[in-house]
Amino acid sequence: MKFKPAIKPYTGAAGGWGSLEATTRYVIDSKQAFKNIRNLLRVNKSKGFDCPGCAWGDDNTSTFSFCENGAKAVSWEATRKGVDEAFFAQRSVSKLYGQSDYFLEYQGRLTRPLRYNAQTDRYVPVSWQDAFALIAQHLRGLDHPGQLELYTSGRASNEASYLYQLFGRMFGTNNFPDCSNMCHEASGSGLKQSIGVGKGTIHLDDFEHADAIFVFGQNPGTNHPRMLHSLRHAADRGASIVTFNTLRERGLERFADPQNPLELLTPKSGRISSRYFQPNLGGDMAAVRGMVKALLETHRRQLAENLPGLFDDAFIQAHTQGVDDYLAAVDATSWQHIIRQSGLDERQLREAAEIYRHAQRVICTWAMGVTQHKHSVATVREIVNLQLLFGQLGKPGAGLCPVRGHSNVQGNRTMGIDEKPSGAMLDSLAAHFGFTPPRAPGHSTVEALEAMLRGEIRVLIALGGNLAAAAPDTARTEQAIRRCALTVHIATKLNRSHLITGADALILPTLGRTERDMQATGSQYVTVEDSFSMVHASEGVNPPISALQRSETAIVAGIADAVLGRDKLDWPRLAGDYNLIRDHIAATLPGFTDFNRRCEQPGGFYLGNAAAELRFNTPDGKARFSAAVLPATLFPQIDGQAVPFTLQTLRSHDQYNTTIYGMDDRYRGVYGQRDVVFVNAEDLAALGLADGDRVDIETLWHDGVSRKVSGFKAISYDIPRGNLAAYYPETNPLVPLSSFGDGTHTPTSKSVPVRLVRSPVTADARII
Numbered sequence: 001m002k003f004k005p006a007i008k009p010y011t012g013a014a015g016g017w018g019s020l021e022a023t024t025r026y027v028i029d030s031k032q033a034f035k036n037i038r039n040l041l042r043v044n045k046s047k048g049f050d051c052p053g054c055a056w057g058d059d060n061t062s063t064f065s066f067c068e069n070g071a072k073a074v075s076w077e078a079t080r081k082g083v084d085e086a087f088f089a090q091r092s093v094s095k096l097y098g099q100s101d102y103f104l105e106y107q108g109r110l111t112r113p114l115r116y117n118a119q120t121d122r123y124v125p126v127s128w129q130d131a132f133a134l135i136a137q138h139l140r141g142l143d144h145p146g147q148l149e150l151y152t153s154g155r156a157s158n159e160a161s162y163l164y165q166l167f168g169r170m171f172g173t174n175n176f177p178d179c180s181n182m183c184h185e186a187s188g189s190g191l192k193q194s195i196g197v198g199k200g201t202i203h204l205d206d207f208e209h210a211d212a213i214f215v216f217g218q219n220p221g222t223n224h225p226r227m228l229h230s231l232r233h234a235a236d237r238g239a240s241i242v243t244f245n246t247l248r249e250r251g252l253e254r255f256a257d258p259q260n261p262l263e264l265l266t267p268k269s270g271r272i273s274s275r276y277f278q279p280n281l282g283g284d285m286a287a288v289r290g291m292v293k294a295l296l297e298t299h300r301r302q303l304a305e306n307l308p309g310l311f312d313d314a315f316i317q318a319h320t321q322g323v324d325d326y327l328a329a330v331d332a333t334s335w336q337h338i339i340r341q342s343g344l345d346e347r348q349l350r351e352a353a354e355i356y357r358h359a360q361r362v363i364c365t366w367a368m369g370v371t372q373h374k375h376s377v378a379t380v381r382e383i384v385n386l387q388l389l390f391g392q393l394g395k396p397g398a399g400l401c402p403v404r405g406h407s408n409v410q411g412n413r414t415m416g417i418d419e420k421p422s423g424a425m426l427d428s429l430a431a432h433f434g435f436t437p438p439r440a441p442g443h444s445t446v447e448a449l450e451a452m453l454r455g456e457i458r459v460l461i462a463l464g465g466n467l468a469a470a471a472p473d474t475a476r477t478e479q480a481i482r483r484c485a486l487t488v489h490i491a492t493k494l495n496r497s498h499l500i501t502g503a504d505a506l507i508l509p510t511l512g513r514t515e516r517d518m519q520a521t522g523s524q525y526v527t528v529e530d531s532f533s534m535v536h537a538s539e540g541v542n543p544p545i546s547a548l549q550r551s552e553t554a555i556v557a558g559i560a561d562a563v564l565g566r567d568k569l570d571w572p573r574l575a576g577d578y579n580l581i582r583d584h585i586a587a588t589l590p591g592f593t594d595f596n597r598r599c600e601q602p603g604g605f606y607l608g609n610a611a612a613e614l615r616f617n618t619p620d621g622k623a624r625f626s627a628a629v630l631p632a633t634l635f636p637q638i639d640g641q642a643v644p645f646t647l648q649t650l651r652s653h654d655q656y657n658t659t660i661y662g663m664d665d666r667y668r669g670v671y672g673q674r675d676v677v678f679v680n681a682e683d684l685a686a687l688g689l690a691d692g693d694r695v696d697i698e699t700l701w702h703d704g705v706s707r708k709v710s711g712f713k714a715i716s717y718d719i720p721r722g723n724l725a726a727y728y729p730e731t732n733p734l735v736p737l738s739s740f741g742d743g744t745h746t747p748t749s750k751s752v753p754v755r756l757v758r759s760p761v762t763a764d765a766r767i768i
């Protein structure tokens with residue numbers, strides 16, 4: 001496949017015609033246009049399937065509620081193309097390894113179970129029974145259960161995840177690395193420490209009541225397009241939208257609603273952000289601290305003048321703990337430090353603070369720009385500090401909103417996919433199922449890879465995802481996975497992880513969320529949880545393209561049955577009737593009482609959030625201010641040198657994580673290519689480089705390992721000096737495995753210390 005590279009700045013609004021055109025192109029391309037359009041109509045309605053795109057919530061009022069990127073996700077899965085035996089017979093695994101991620105997934109759906117044959121270096125057909133037996137044989141041969149890693153990606157349903165964690169714990173391990181470890185871990189961890197619950201506190205309709213919405217480190221135009229509707233409506237009724245983003249993202253500037261015919265017929269489009277600040281990568285904690293410093297000055301001045309202070313003292317008194325220590329930390333942080341680290345000047349931070357304090361109700365949202373740094377937990381907690389000072393919890397139109405990634409990543413955690421499970425959950429499983437769950441914490445994703453590198457892990461089972469491509473430090477990650485005796489991937493489409501095999505390897509083809517799931521007792525639905533803790537049913541409608549594909553739930557039950565037998569649980573019976581699984585969930589997890597009946601409710605049901613009701617599950621029942629010290633510098637000198645650039649690795653408009661739908665990044669004006677790096681024009685000039693020159697990007701890290709990607713096209717872009725951006729997963733080789741967040745092990749994908757050098761690679765377009 002060849003793509004014609006071009007750079008053409010995008011001048012339109014996000015959404016609008018461009019979005020609908022692109023949607024239609026994807027729908028038509030997937031070779032079953034009619035069915036796909038019908039599917040789109042069903043997305044996010046009470047009957048039909050949940051959009052596998054992102055974890056944004058649904059308002060259940062729109063009849064055509066979908067977005068361009070949701071449409072891509074649906075039609076990508078609903079393709080009639082399948083990879084058959086002949087495909088694998090003709091291609092060795094080493095040969096396939098040389099293909100791009102785009103090529104691999106573009107081949108279509110996996111249609112039958114496959115086993116790797118190391119002699120011929122090919123995947124060959126295997127029966128389901130033999131596949132399960134092979135897994136059982138490996139697992140029975142382990143020295144101890146901790147030699148198993150059970151990876152999960154956030155598309156898995158609640159039912160499949162619940163069975164999966166139960167299987168793992170009955171087998172004896174808490175090794176549940178998951179995509180969340182690389183994603184919103186810092187949100188969960190920071191929120192839990194501050195407010196006692198690791199989830200956002202707001203409902204979707206709070207956006208209709210907020211006076212100001214602060215959006216930190218997030219690109220909703222591409223990654224949560226339905227959020228633009230909420231932002232746009234809020235902006236239209238006069239709410240202030242204040243954005244902190246290192247890049248100028250088109251979707252945060254202007255948005256035309258593709259579901260509003262008037263806006264498609266006229267050039268009308270709505271402004272989103274009232275103020276747009278571009279901090280340095282990793283500069284958000286400093287920025288928020290600067291806002292609080294400004295607010296604290298005003299607060300004290302007013303008090304000195306016998307005027308009411310700014311802070312909500314009644315709220316602080318009644319519901320929080322630690323304010324004095326926090327304000328002392330703010331006093332101890334100098335403006336100079338704040339300005340240097342945030343990259344914003346005092347006037348900008350004072351302006352943001354003024355907008356904040358004049359709003360009665362404020363929502364703060366954030367995503368990967370906040371969570372993928374070393375000091376991400378402290379940054380999340382700093383955002384909470386600001387909200388606590390003003391009592392912005394427990395009332396409509398206000399609160400905290402980490403915008404989740406994968407469509408059911410939040411549900412996975414609720415179901416117990418957690419390497420550090422709470423004692424209460426384990427107690428509940430132990431009592432209900434009559435077994436002794438392991439109490440020792442298991443491995444997060446980075447810890448799992450480290451353990452594999454040390455040769456401590458024998459078997460990796462992955463419930464979806466693309467671990468090899470999604471994880472950092474590609475060379476070390478691949479080396480780690482290859483050390484396993486058995487790798488098992490439960491997947492919809494071929495991807496790079498399937499080509500990084502252990503000595504034995506299996507690919508188990510699964511049904512996607514769009515597909516009808518027939519089991520012994522008839523057609524089944526599953527459930528998922530969105531970013532707003534709404535749980536709802538999702539029922540596939542498409543006939544599967546192969547009779548040999550199985551549902552995730554059935555595959556997990558099949559593995560458990562082969563490994564553990566039926567002494568404790570009749571796994572096949574559970575796989576035959578998901579209502580029975582939901583009964584177990586109801587009996588063991590808080591908030592799911594009467595689960596099956598509540599699934600009938602259109603739009604689903606709310607799981608509840610104690611912090612949103614001002615009940616804080618912290619040791620003293622109060623929300624806790626964090627008095628963290630602002631890091632002295634974001635990058636200490638490495639090997640005696642100052643780090644010239646910080647690189648963030650991010651998503652283009654045409655990808656879903658490691659799934660590459662196409663080579664364009666429309667809103668950033670990039671077409672037909674992905675090997676680009678966005679650089680400030682003055683930085684380019686200082687390096688003696690011209691716009692479009694090819695560069696190598698080299699990581700500066702203190703372990704002596706060389707990490708480099710070559711021949712990237714440097715593009716002059718609106719980004720603060722010293723900051724760079726390039727696409728993931730291509731730049732994952734640059735992220736050191738040992739560079740992760742404090743207290744989270746989340747790879748620092750948004751702050752990689754690098755240098756740029758002119759590249760010897762000059763070819764203009766590489767063949768994809």
Ligand SMILES: Nc1nc2c(c(=O)[nH]1)N[C@H]1C(S)=C(S)[C@@H](COP(=O)(O)OP(=O)(O)OC[C@H]3O[C@@H](n4cnc5c(=O)[nH]c(N)nc54)[C@H](O)[C@@H]3O)O[C@H]1N2
Nearest residue numbers: 069217218219223244281282367368369405406651656657
């Ligand atoms: N279409 C589509 N939808 C998706 C996904 C997808 O790949 N494609 N992925 C899903 C998943 S798993 C996730 S986690 C979410 C990801 O959603 P996002 O977090 O929006 O994803 P990224 O592309 O990583 O974008 C990070 C954004 O934060 C900004 N940023 C980076 N670092 C900083 C910083 O230090 N400070 C500030 N203020 N800004 C910063 C970047 O410029 C960019 O706009 O989207 C989900 N939805």
Ligand SMILES: Nc1nc2c(c(=O)[nH]1)N[C@H]1C(S)=C(S)[C@@H](COP(=O)(O)OP(=O)(O)OC[C@H]3O[C@@H](n4cnc5c(=O)[nH]c(N)nc54)[C@H](O)[C@@H]3O)O[C@H]1N2
Nearest residue numbers: 153179183464465466470490491493495649657658728749
């Ligand atoms: N450098 C860098 N690295 C990052 C990030 C970054 O911003 N920068 N972001 C991180 C983030 S936020 C995340 S969430 C992770 C994502 O990590 P993962 O979740 O592991 O990766 P995905 O690309 O979402 O997984 C795609 C694969 O999932 C399979 N799949 C799709 N649908 C289904 C399904 O319904 N069932 C099953 N069983 N399989 C399915 C397909 O085979 C597909 O190839 O990557 C992380 N890695």
Ligand SMILES: [Mo]
Nearest residue numbers: 183184405406
């Ligand atoms: Mo994510």
